[in-house]
Amino acid sequence: MVLTSDITRASLKADCPRKELFEAVQTVGHAVSGRSSLPILSHILIQAEEGGLRLVATDLELGISCRINASVLEAGALTAPSRTLTEVLANLPDKGDVALSVDKSHTVRVHCEKSDYKILGLPADEYPNLPDVLDSARFSIPQGRMKEMIRHTLFGVSTDETRAILTGILMAFDGETLRLVSTDTHRLASIVSQVNDGQGAQNAIVPARAMNELIRLLTDAEGSVQVTLSANQVRFELPGDDGIQIISRLIEGQFPNYQRVIPTSYLRRIKVPVQPLLRAVRRASIVARENAFRVIMRTNDDHLVLTAESQTIGNAYEEVEIEREGDDVEVAFNSKYLLDVLTVLETESVYLELTEPLKPGLLRPVPAQQTEEGGADTGAPDYLCVLMPMQIV
Secondary structure, eight states: OOBOOOOOOSOEEEEEEHHHHHHHHHHHHTTOOSSOSOGGGGEEEEEEETTEEEEEEEOSSEEEEEEEEOEEEEOOEEEEEHHHHHHHHHTSOTTOEEEEEEOTTOEEEEEETTEEEEEEOOOGGGSBOOOOOOOSEEEEEEHHHHHHHHHTTGGGOOOOGGGGGGSEEEEEEOSSEEEEEEEOSSEEEEEEEEOEEEESOEEEEEEHHHHHHHHHHOOSSSOEEEEEEOSSEEEEEOSSTTOOEEEEEOOOSOOOOGGGTSOSOOSEEEEEEHHHHHHHHHHHHHHHTTTTTEEEEEEETTEEEEEEEETTTEEEEEEEEOEEESSOOEEEEEHHHHHHHHHHOOSSEEEEEESSTTSOEEEEEOOSSOOOTTSOOOOOTTEEEEEOOBOOO
């Protein structure tokens, strides 16, 4: 993102509901920089547009903007420090209207009923422009589906900044389908979905922070997210009258060849109910956290036995009823990784597919409706999670 050289009028007068303004400031405030050497990046830009106000915040990596209805008495723009403005608006009368204005010294006046504040701002023409995202690829997807896809992959993103390429989610768009993939080398999550109005094709790595902000703003209501990709930027336009846009710089580099990690066959498959397994792993994790979160899973006829040991706490033992294909197997997994994937699953049961104790295991949800009689049961094709096992010691 680059700073704008356009001259923005150093004036603005507008009236708007306090609640709408406060919520909009909170929305864009998540993009405000807390550590930048540029003071302007700790501010929010508020500018007049037809029928209302548009609020913008950016740290030059991530930008968020939205609009609110307002009565604009004098067009122009202002900036105000995000933290101060948020705290003032949070404590003004709930149902009052706010009168916003700015003078030539860039001092912002916030007036509501008997409350009157003057906040030191900065020149609006110094505020960075959000970049134009060139339309090299674009598509739309229902916002509920986009929210689901991010939720099923975000936990797999790496937090290791030395491997920046793994600190984002891969968006692999081929013109008709969108696949999201995340990995931290210990696990991998992948989900795929059809999209609408697809144009072009592109792979892009979106930073986890941008995906966190997107999932925070998405809802399960009707309406689609418009996604636009360029060589180094992505724009998400959310449905609704508030015109929310999120623009993020992409992570540069080549994402690992994730297809090589996904097992293509199995020797043993366990079908286990999600909630009983989730509760069992959560309890066993109390002991496992003292031993690198290692939980050992062993099949015993139609039961899955979970155990964990700790020299400082003791032992854990759990049993869950299962359906099993293939021989008995004993394998160990990190309980935190198991909990991450089990928590996002919405089906009643999950398949755990295994080959050898030290080979990757694959988790995939069991579809709500099995395939027609006589057809192959391949599990849910749109989502899977690969877990690297731990050594049993």
